[in-house]
Amino acid sequence: MTPECNNDCPICLNKTTRTRNDETNRRLSVNKIRQLIDEASDIGMVGVYWTGGEPLMEYKNLLHLSEYSSKKGLLPTVITNGGLIGAYGNYKKQNQMLLNKAGLFDLDTSQIVKSLKDSGIIRVYFSIDSSHTTLESVYSDVYNVVPTEAVSRAIIAFLDEGYGKKHNLDAIGHQLRVTATSSGLLTKPTNKIVEDVMRKVGLKLKEELSVNASIYKNEKGQVFLRRLNVASLGDAENFDDNILENKKGEKLFDIQCPHFIPREKAYDDGKHHGDLFIDYDGIVYTCGNHAYPVGDVYEESLVSIIDGINNPSNDGNFSLTRNVYHSLLVLSRHTGIKNIAIGEALRMIYSENPELVHNIQTQCGACSSLGHRKDLQQAFLKAFDKHYT
Ligand code: SF4
Structure with missing residues (x-):
C-alpha cells in the first residue's frame, strides 16, 4: 500500500x-x-x-x-x-x-x-x-x-x-x-x-x-x-553477530522454508503457498522477504510474470532470477528435498566453490543472497544443470 x-x-x-x-x-x-x-x-x-x-x-x-x-x-x-x-x-x-x-x-x-x-x-x-x-x-x-x-x-x-x-x-x-x-x-x-x-x-x-x-x-x-x-x-x-544465529558454511545446508514445499504437498493442501509479493514500487517478488525479484508490473502483466517463472528464458531483466527460482521449485519436487531446496542449492554451490557461501549468517539471508547475487546464481545454475537436468 x-x-x-x-x-x-x-x-x-x-x-x-x-x-x-x-x-x-x-x-x-x-x-x-x-x-x-x-x-x-x-x-x-x-x-x-x-x-x-x-x-x-x-x-x-x-x-x-x-x-x-x-x-x-x-x-x-x-x-x-x-x-x-x-x-x-x-x-x-x-x-x-x-x-x-x-x-x-x-x-x-x-x-x-x-x-x-x-x-x-x-x-x-x-x-x-x-x-x-x-x-x-x-x-x-x-x-x-x-x-x-x-x-x-x-x-x-x-x-x-x-x-x-x-x-x-x-x-x-x-x-x-x-x-x-x-x-x-x-x-x-x-x-x-x-x-x-x-x-x-x-x-x-x-x-x-x-x-x-x-x-x-x-x-x-x-x-x-x-x-x-x-x-x-x-x-x-x-x-x-550475537543476535543472529550462526549459520555458516555447512550449517546452511539444512535450512528449511515452507515456500519450497511442493505445492500439492504443502499443509492445508497447498492453499498457503504460491504467494507473490508486490512491492509499493511495482517489483514482484516470490516472497515477502524480497527474496527473488521476478518482474515489474509496469512492464508486464502478472500472467506474463508467472509464465516467466514457469518457463524461464534467457532474455530480459529478470531472467537469471526466474531461472534460479524455477530451478529451486524443480528441486523441491525431487524425492527427499522438499522444503530444504534452498539448503540443497547452497550445498551444491558449496561443492563447486565453498568461498561463495562464506559469511552468510541467516536462513532468509542465504535465500535472499541466492535471489540477488549473480555469482551465487550462476554457480547454482551450473551445478543444477550438472546434477538435476
Ligand atoms: S526469504 Fe527465502 S527462506 Fe525466507 S521465507 Fe522467503 S523463500 Fe523462505
Whole structure:
C-alpha cells in the first residue's frame, strides 16, 4: 500500500520505517492496484494481504481496495502494527498531523474497526516486536513508537466486532493473529511486550500448538500468536553477530522454508503457498522477504510474470532470477528435498566453490543472497544443470 509508517522498527523487512517517510519512491497508484486485483482474480488467486509500511497510512484507499478485492473474490487481510487503529491520549495528539493525513484523526478505534469490517477485511495480523513499547506512552512524549495500549485497544475492538474466530476456510484460519518477531537479545523485551498486550486485552493462554505457535483466549474470542525468529528472516544486516544465529558454511545446508514445499504437498493442501509479493514500487517478488525479484508490473502483466517463472528464458531483466527460482521449485519436487531446496542449492554451490557461501549468517539471508547475487546464481545454475537436468 505504501512505504510510509508510523513506527520505527529496526528490523523492518520492507525497510520502510517512519524516519524514511519523506523519501520519494515510485508508488503503485490505486488504479494500478485495482488492475492487479483484476488480473489476480482472473487467474484464480484467492486472497490479498495489505502491508506497507503501515497500510493504515492509506486508510481511505485501504477501504476502497478491500471492498474492490472482496467483490473480485480476493479475501483481504491487513497486516498492521495497530498504532493508528488504537491511537488515543497523548500518542494520538503527538501524531495528529500523521493521523490527519491518513484521514483517521477524527475517528475513534471502534469506528475505524467497523469501517474495516464493512470493507470486507477478513483477517488482521498485528505485528508486534521489540520496537513497540510497554511505557505508558499515551502519557509520554514518545510519538514514533507504538504503545502497547494502542495495540491492545485495537485488538479489543476487533474482538468486539466478532473477529476472534476461525474462518471456515482453512486457508484463512484464525481471523486475529499476533506475529511477534524477535531473536537473541530481542527475545526478552519482545516477550514482555507481547505479554503486556495479552494482559491488557485480557487474553489467557489456551493452547500451545508448538514452540512458536499458541492460542490465547478471552470471553470474546481467540487470538493466534506466532513467534518468528528474526535470525531466519531477511538479511538482518543491521544486527550484531550475537543476535543472529550462526549459520555458516555447512550449517546452511539444512535450512528449511515452507515456500519450497511442493505445492500439492504443502499443509492445508497447498492453499498457503504460491504467494507473490508486490512491492509499493511495482517489483514482484516470490516472497515477502524480497527474496527473488521476478518482474515489474509496469512492464508486464502478472500472467506474463508467472509464465516467466514457469518457463524461464534467457532474455530480459529478470531472467537469471526466474531461472534460479524455477530451478529451486524443480528441486523441491525431487524425492527427499522438499522444503530444504534452498539448503540443497547452497550445498551444491558449496561443492563447486565453498568461498561463495562464506559469511552468510541467516536462513532468509542465504535465500535472499541466492535471489540477488549473480555469482551465487550462476554457480547454482551450473551445478543444477550438472546434477538435476
Ligand atoms: S526469504 Fe527465502 S527462506 Fe525466507 S521465507 Fe522467503 S523463500 Fe523462505
